[in-house]
């Protein structure tokens with residue numbers, strides 16, 4: 001069963017190539033915000049939108065994410081040193097909220113921690129200026 005699932009993932013990732021070449025979800029979707037504010041994020045298979053969040057200074061932001069897909073996903077955020085600073089699972093069709101502390105300027109990578117999902121496009125970054 002696992003092998004079969006893995007093959008499905010491979011097929012899906014191959015199928016996604018022409019889509020991204022023709023301008024589907026190939027480019028980064030950037031959203032600019034101030035610290036202390038809330039941001040709405042769409043989570044799908046297999047993307048985050050926005051996937052690049054630029055915050056104008058250090059502080060705390062709140063990400064309200066809605067999973068528009070039929071699969072469970074997750075948002076895991078790391079700090080610039082590579083430590084995990086927060087994460088939340090978001091079920092199919094669900095909306096979840098994650099507070100993220102951004103104590104210093106730098107790049108905070110984020111991703112879905114479910115196997116294969118980062119490779120299929122579920123990565124992004126928070127850039128604190």
Ligand SMILES: [Cu+2]
Pocket residue numbers: 072073074112113114117122
């Ligand atoms: Cu995922």
